[in-house]
Every structure is written in C-alpha cells, then in structure tokens.
Amino acid sequence: MTATDTTHRFDAAVALTPTGDGMYTGSTHAGYGNMVGPFGGVIAAALLGAIIQHPQRLGDPLSLTVHFAAPIADGGYTVEAKAVRTNRTTQHWYVTLVQDDEVAAFATAVTAVRRDTWQTLDAVFPDVPAADAIAPMPAIARVAWTGSYEMRFVDGLPGAPDTASESSESLLWMRDQPPRPLDFLALAALCDAFFPRIFVRRPKWVPIGTVALTTYFHADAAQLAVQGSAPVLGRARALNFRQGFFDQTAEVWSAAGDLLATTHQVVYYKE
Amino acid sequence: MTATDTTHRFDAAVALTPTGDGMYTGSTHAGYGNMVGPFGGVIAAALLGAIIQHPQRLGDPLSLTVHFAAPIADGGYTVEAKAVRTNRTTQHWYVTLVQDDEVAAFATAVTAVRRDTWQTLDAVFPDVPAADAIAPMPAIARVAWTGSYEMRFVDGLPGAPDTASESSESLLWMRDQPPRPLDFLALAALCDAFFPRIFVRRPKWVPIGTVALTTYFHADAAQLAVQGSAPVLGRARALNFRQGFFDQTAEVWSAAGDLLATTHQVVYYKE
Numbered sequence A, B: 001m002t003a004t005d006t007t008h009r010f011d012a013a014v015a016l017t018p019t020g021d022g023m024y025t026g027s028t029h030a031g032y033g034n035m036v037g038p039f040g041g042v043i044a045a046a047l048l049g050a051i052i053q054h055p056q057r058l059g060d061p062l063s064l065t066v067h068f069a070a071p072i073a074d075g076g077y078t079v080e081a082k083a084v085r086t087n088r089t090t091q092h093w094y095v096t097l098v099q100d101d102e103v104a105a106f107a108t109a110v111t112a113v114r115r116d117t118w119q120t121l122d123a124v125f126p127d128v129p130a131a132d133a134i135a136p137m138p139a140i141a142r143v144a145w146t147g148s149y150e151m152r153f154v155d156g157l158p159g160a161p162d163t164a165s166e167s168s169e170s171l172l173w174m175r176d177q178p179p180r181p182l183d184f185l186a187l188a189a190l191c192d193a194f195f196p197r198i199f200v201r202r203p204k205w206v207p208i209g210t211v212a213l214t215t216y217f218h219a220d221a222a223q224l225a226v227q228g229s230a231p232v233l234g235r236a237r238a239l240n241f242r243q244g245f246f247d248q249t250a251e252v253w254s255a256a257g258d259l260l261a262t263t264h265q266v267v268y269y270k271e
Helices: A009-014 A040-052 A144-148 A184-190 A221-227 B009-014 B040-052 B144-148 B184-190 B221-227
Strands: A017-020 A023-027 A060-068 A076-086 A090-099 A102-112 A149-155 A170-176 A208-217 A232-237 A240-242 A245-253 A259-269 B017-020 B023-027 B060-068 B076-086 B090-099 B102-112 B149-155 B170-176 B208-217 B232-237 B240-242 B245-253 B259-269
Touching (some): A009 A040, A040 A076, A040 A090, A040 A102, A060 A184, A060 B102, A060 B208, A076 B102, A102 B090, A102 B208, A170 A184, A184 A221, A221 A259, A259 B208, A259 B245, B009 B040, B009 B184, B040 B060, B040 B076, B040 B090, B060 B184, B144 B149, B170 B184, B184 B259, B221 B259
Antiparallel strands (some): A060 A102, A076 A090, A090 A102, A149 A170, A170 A232, A208 A259, A240 A245, B017 B023, B023 B076, B060 B208, B076 B090, B090 B102, B170 B232, B208 B259, B232 B245, B245 B259
C-alpha cells in the first residue's frame, strides 16, 4: 500500500507488502514506538494482518496467540503466514516474523466461519461513567505508542497503586488516537494496550516485557462495523506475580454491552 | 519407555519414544478416550512432554498453547518439537502432532528459568469445603477419560444448570484417578479436564470441541513436588457463548492456596 496524508498511522504501522506465497515485508512505525523497539500490539496486528490478507483465508479471526520471542529492532521485517490445517469452518495458522534471519516473533491463530446459534453472555458489563465524563490520560512522552491511544481511566491508573484494595484491576475507556473505525487488526492491537499490571499494583518502574499473548475475538465483522470509532471499555487485572512473571487478563466491551474480545498474556518483570 | 504393571495410565498415555532430532512417536490410550478420539488434555500433555524431554530445553514450562486442528484418530502419531528461539532465560517452542502426513494438532510454548523476585497474589482462593467432605462424581461410562479423574463438585455440576444464578461457573476438587503426583504434564492435562461450560449453562447435549487452549503455569517444580497427589481446586467459567464458539477460563489452586495454573480455551459448539 501507499501511505498518504490521509492514511491513519495505525494502517501505516501494520501495512504489509505481499511478496508471494504467504510472504510479506513490513516495518515498524515511529508512532507506535515503545521504551525499546515497537509496541507489541502493532506487531500482533501485523501478524494477524498477514493472515487476513492471505488468499487462502477462511472466515474471520477467532483466536490469536503471539509469542514475543526476542527484542524486535526498529526497522524492516519479513512475515510468513501458513495455513497449517483447513477444515470446513475453521482454519489454523502459523505466522513468523523474521529479522536478521532469526524469528523475533511468531503467532498461531484460528479463523472461523461464524453462524447463528443459541447465545448468552455470562460476563457482566461494568457499572461505569460514560467515556466523555472522564478526561483522557496525557500521553507518556518517552513511550510513543501511548500517544496513539486515547485512554480515559475510571480506575487503576498505573503509577498510583490502590494499596487499599490490593487490586491490580484497571477500568478504562480506550480507542485509537486519532479515532479510527475498529476492525480486527485494531482490536488485536488494543488488546495489548493495557499497561502492565505490575505498574498498577506496585509504584516502582522495572523492566517488563510481554512474553506471550492470546486474544479471543468474540465480535463478528458486523459488530465491529457498528462500533465505528467510539471508545471501548477495557477491564484488566492480574492474578499472580511470582518469580519474574505475571499473568494479565482483560475484557474489551462496546458501550452497548457487547463483549468484543477477551485477552490474556504472560509478562516478564525484572525484580 | 516400557510400560509395566506399575506404570500409571497417565504416564503410558503421554509416553513418547524419541526418534532423534526433536522427533518422537506416541499413541493414544484407551483410558483417556473421549466421545470421539482422545481427551485433549493428554494430547496437550504429550506435546509439552516432547519439549520437556528435548535435550535443548531451557527451564520449566511457563505457557502452553495447543491448537486442536483436526480430529485425532485413536492410534499412533508422530511429534516434532523445535526450539524457535532461545534467549538467556526464556525459550520459545513450536511442536506439531502428525497423523497420516497431516498436522492434527500443534502447540507453542515458553519454557523459562524462574528466579526469586517480589511477589504477590491478586486472585483469591475460594471459600470451599475440604475435598474429603464431598463425594466424587461417578465416571461417565461412554467418556473413558472421566474415569481417569476424580472430581468432587462443590458447585456447577454439568447437566444440572444453575438457572437461578445464570452462571456457568464450576468449583471442584480434582486429581488423577488413580492418584498420581502432580507434575507439569499432569497439570497441563488437568487444565483441559473442566467440562465444557455450555453443559453447565444449558441442559442440552450438543457436539462440542476445544479449538485452542492456552495454559499459564504459575507453579514451579518445587511447588508441584509439595502438592504430591493431593486434590487441587479448580474454578472454571465461561464469559460468552455466541455464533458457535464460547470461551472458557479456569484457575487451578493447591489446597494451601497457591495458584498453580490459569487456563483459557475457545470451544466450538454445534447449535
């Protein structure tokens, strides 16, 4: 694709150029820089994008697991997406991201054809004020990607641990900044935009890094289209911090009370 | 390995014979049969076993994602485990299970060297009666693997939907049957032994199948050794049932209140 003045920075960041046979080239984007290297969410989205663009793709994303196997350097990379097994209504994928002839990240995914069945929602939409009743958090200057999201915290702002509740939970309204209609790629990236829970639980900055991330997409394309660029509600918490790793789990809701995605990750922390 | 009269059925079920270069042969086991093919938990454990036995393995299991890509037939299979990337303290894996020259299941995993750090537990151990205060559920005759687990339900027995609470949650004490000391492989299998939440939520039997499963191991080898063959407490629930798929999330606790594992899966259901 050709980036123009009207291309959203997210589309530029996840853009891949097909080079044939499930192979692509891509590049990191300054608007989604992290403390070191790129924000993992855009890498997750780029890997999912390699599947979505693949000519053999069946159905829409159902699950995505991303392994951040090594530090990713700012600059170019190649991606290869491969359909490992294709069934009648589900398809299983393996995708690798290579830099300097080594795999720096890889993903597995399921795409699936959805159809109407019995349905019910067990999770409960949280009782929160509307997004526009809360001021957005200012971006963190040295973490570029925080300027590419609007975050309105109801509770659980990082760096202000709630020692009274002893909880790592955050509740916040979130969307791309500048606003952009939600699609599977943007949702995949957003699922990695919850700050590491250790910074909510403990007022100390230590090196951290997501090791592996799994997202389940509950929304179909029609629900995402209805969502447009309105804020989504995120709820994230950790269950356990121990021996250099913690888990983190989150829900992403539409304002109308549709559960759009659930996401889980295991994160390294230094001390 | 050679199975003897004293070999536990689980060890027989996950036994792999190395054939060199990260390749193994294995076979399904009648004691862990499911409605069709093998119980997914033993497949997950066998795939993890291929990593644990691998001569290049660094550290202990931290995460495991298994894709049940196609039906697995009763009988033999080959497994290939490959270290995709090895770092100083973490290692990322890709493992495939092949039957009839096609990938029927595959997994990604992280093994890691654990070390002491600051730690805290956010999740709360449920208030439950002791295991021996509850009678075990009888095995389900046509589902062999249910005879290989002892399950003592505190709440959320499948087939008896709790329509009052409208919850898919189950709380139960679980262990291998016959009892066997817990290790990473047995814990990996146990994480798939929660009945599909749809059978807790709705009193109707429909075809279901786990599509993909992710487990995070919070326990280290020392904690597992202390656990021995005592029952663990499982808590499972679903968040959303929609368009032929639901998610399912669970915690596995020691009786002493250690969080041993958390696990998530996305499950297909027919109608």
